[in-house]
Amino acid sequence: xxxxxxxxxxxxxxxxxxxxxxxxxxxxxxxxxxxxxxxxxxxxxxxxxxxxxxxxxxxxxxxxxxxxxxxxxxxxxxxxxxxxxxxxxxxxxxxxxxxxxxxxxxxxxxxxxxxxxxxxxxxxxxxxxxxxxxxxxxxxxxxxxxxxxxxxxxxxxxxxxxxxxxxxxxxxxxxxxxxxxxxxxxxxxxxxxxxxxxxxxxxxxxxxxxxxxxxxxxxxxxxxxxxxxxxxxxxxxxxxxxxxxxxxxxxxxxxxxxxxxxxxxxxxxxxxxxxxxxxxxxxxxxxxxxxxxxxxx
Amino acid sequence: xxxxxxxxxxxxxxxxxxxxxxxxxxxxxxxxxxxxxxxxxxxxxxxxxxxxxxxxxxxxxxxxxxxxxxxxxxxxxxxxxxxxxxxxxxxxxxxxxxxxxxxxxxxxxxxxxxxxxxxxxxxxxxxxxxxxxxxxxxxxxxxxxxxxxxxxxxxxxxxxxxxxxxxxxxxxxxxxxxxxxxxxxxxxxxxxxxxxxxxxxxxxxxxxxxxxxxxxxxxxxxxxxxxxxxxxxxxxxxxxxxxxxxxxxxxxxxxxxxxxxxxxxxxxxxxxxxxxxxxxxxxxxxxxxxxxxxxxxxxxxxxxxxxxxxxxxxxxxxxxxxxxxxxxxxxxxxxxxxxxxxxxxxxxxxxxx
Numbered sequence: 001x002x003x004x005x006x007x008x009x010x011x012x013x014x015x016x017x018x019x020x021x022x023x024x025x026x027x028x029x030x031x032x033x034x035x036x037x038x039x040x041x042x043x044x045x046x047x048x049x050x051x052x053x054x055x056x057x058x059x060x061x062x063x064x065x066x067x068x069x070x071x072x073x074x075x076x077x078x079x080x081x082x083x084x085x086x087x088x089x090x091x092x093x094x095x096x097x098x099x100x101x102x103x104x105x106x107x108x109x110x111x112x113x114x115x116x117x118x119x120x121x122x123x124x125x126x127x128x129x130x131x132x133x134x135x136x137x138x139x140x141x142x143x144x145x146x147x148x149x150x151x152x153x154x155x156x157x158x159x160x161x162x163x164x165x166x167x168x169x170x171x172x173x174x175x176x177x178x179x180x181x182x183x184x185x186x187x188x189x190x191x192x193x194x195x196x197x198x199x200x201x202x203x204x205x206x207x208x209x210x211x212x213x214x215x216x217x218x219x220x221x222x223x224x225x226x227x228x229x230x231x232x233x234x235x236x237x238x239x240x241x242x243x244x245x246x247x248x249x250x251x252x253x254x255x256x257x258x259x260x261x262x263x264x265x266x267x268x269x270x271x272x273x274x275x276x277x278x279x280x281x282x283x284x285x286x287x288x289x290x291x292x293x294x295x296x297x
Numbered sequence: 298x299x300x301x302x303x304x305x306x307x308x309x310x311x312x313x314x315x316x317x318x319x320x321x322x323x324x325x326x327x328x329x330x331x332x333x334x335x336x337x338x339x340x341x342x343x344x345x346x347x348x349x350x351x352x353x354x355x356x357x358x359x360x361x362x363x364x365x366x367x368x369x370x371x372x373x374x375x376x377x378x379x380x381x382x383x384x385x386x387x388x389x390x391x392x393x394x395x396x397x398x399x400x401x402x403x404x405x406x407x408x409x410x411x412x413x414x415x416x417x418x419x420x421x422x423x424x425x426x427x428x429x430x431x432x433x434x435x436x437x438x439x440x441x442x443x444x445x446x447x448x449x450x451x452x453x454x455x456x457x458x459x460x461x462x463x464x465x466x467x468x469x470x471x472x473x474x475x476x477x478x479x480x481x482x483x484x485x486x487x488x489x490x491x492x493x494x495x496x497x498x499x500x501x502x503x504x505x506x507x508x509x510x511x512x513x514x515x516x517x518x519x520x521x522x523x524x525x526x527x528x529x530x531x532x533x534x535x536x537x538x539x540x541x542x543x544x545x546x547x548x549x550x551x552x553x554x555x556x557x558x559x560x561x562x563x564x565x566x567x568x569x570x571x572x573x574x575x576x577x578x579x580x581x582x583x584x585x586x587x588x589x590x591x592x593x594x595x596x597x598x599x600x601x602x603x604x605x606x607x608x609x610x611x612x613x614x615x616x617x618x619x620x621x622x623x624x625x626x627x628x629x630x631x632x633x634x635x636x637x638x639x640x641x642x643x644x645x646x647x648x649x650x
Contacts, residue, residue, distance in 0.1 A: 031430075037433070037434065085613065089620075092620055094430070095355075095357055095429075096616060096620050098357065100613065100616045102555070103612045103613045104613065106549075106609045107609040107610055107612075110605040110606040113601075113602040114601075114603055114606055118602070223548070230434060231438070234434065267445070267449040268445060270441070271441070271442050271445040271446070274438035274441055274442050277434065278423070278424070278438060278439070281435055285427065
């Protein structure tokens, strides 16, 4: 394989990895605070993409307005999902909450099929995102550069919020010890709402960028990326934002490189994530960057 | 002791009556209705398998569809006639060892269960060390891996094309016969010391281990047995439908079975049986939602997919407001029939507990 081809694959892998990272953060934040796998996260991502799609095609908004609207509305949507499906079960056994999450995911998917139709839709792409640059022998579409840059900007913002603001401090406190945080006067409900808002906002960002890169929308599009990004979060160490990013990149690069280096395994591309998951769970269950916790009796 | 004999006789009479009902049903119902009755029986088997793992042992497994796929494909490959295989495998010929096999249904069904159980053992050995959420996601992952493997092994499973024209062995005796056998096995198992060990693990793993329950052994046993039931159920389903392809065994399939277990009550055999029947029938009854409706004065265009929306919404409502499901962890007792008044008053007294 020539160096150009390799670089080409790397560019693809990095942009896919960035998308995975954006989604994985939502999982890791929610899991860190509620110890809940938000199965509906992938579907929130799908809703974000469809909102952007309809704002552009049905309401003729310019792309930037459509994207901004999608981010805000999806954040609201995520908050509503939490309010309706997870909050009433806050004190129930974890199995109930998990089933509720799976149920919410299926409800959103089925609603998507009814509202948006099952047929694939083509995401409109502004020419800005389709310019082709040549670096040596490597041709790069502008969206492939935009994705990692946008991801990094929003990540920096998120890390700043979590590490340097009062809300961020409260978030960290809640994820460390839910009860103690409440005793310290933190309004846990507000923090959880905020977490879901931020997670869904990033999911919508991922969705919009996903639409620009893979412009085919179907109501079930969130399912596979959703599962994979949860895996990315586990691989990186669930509860850790840095871990989610690292996991996302490992997964994205791994998937692209496996297809590039071993073309006979192309059909098994989707299995890569699950194999990675099982390997990491057996070798280091706390993930690459997670902290090991021991259960006290 | 005498009381028990009386109960056993009653159970036996109920069983005979039920078999009689099936025989009559087989004669008078049309093929569509029989299909629903068969499906209900198969879902009882599948639901019991998952309930054993999820409900009684407390291991949240989401890989049921994968084991069903193993069972369905095993029995399909073993029972299809050589000519049928040649017709199906037109892209690439089937692996030569399987080309001329043609087993009768019963051994193939057992083999289906056995293969699924082996798959369960291979998967369970590494992942059963994980707890709660991780176990759920790992089993889900394995379910998906099995499906992806089946999509890619062209010479063994015919890949994404699937297998068509499976012999229609599944009739009401096979589907409900298996279900009845599984119910009996489950009842005996849960009453035995193994069943108590399963429940102990469900209630508190650490305490159970301290009391001398071997966690790994019992978890494996429950998981492998559950996989066996999934394999048998999958095989029955394949021979009922007549076609199988990897897409049939997506996560959606697991979800349907989880739904049955949750609605019936996690950890109740009676609940699973009732809800398997109710859910199967409901899914068909709700079909009117997909078609257009005519109320005489107003006409509503049918929206395809509406059925599943209503169905998932119903599930959400049950989970949010009635978490224990239909039966909680209660089981059917003959006292309900012989002494209904007392049953109701006790239930009313214990309603909060």
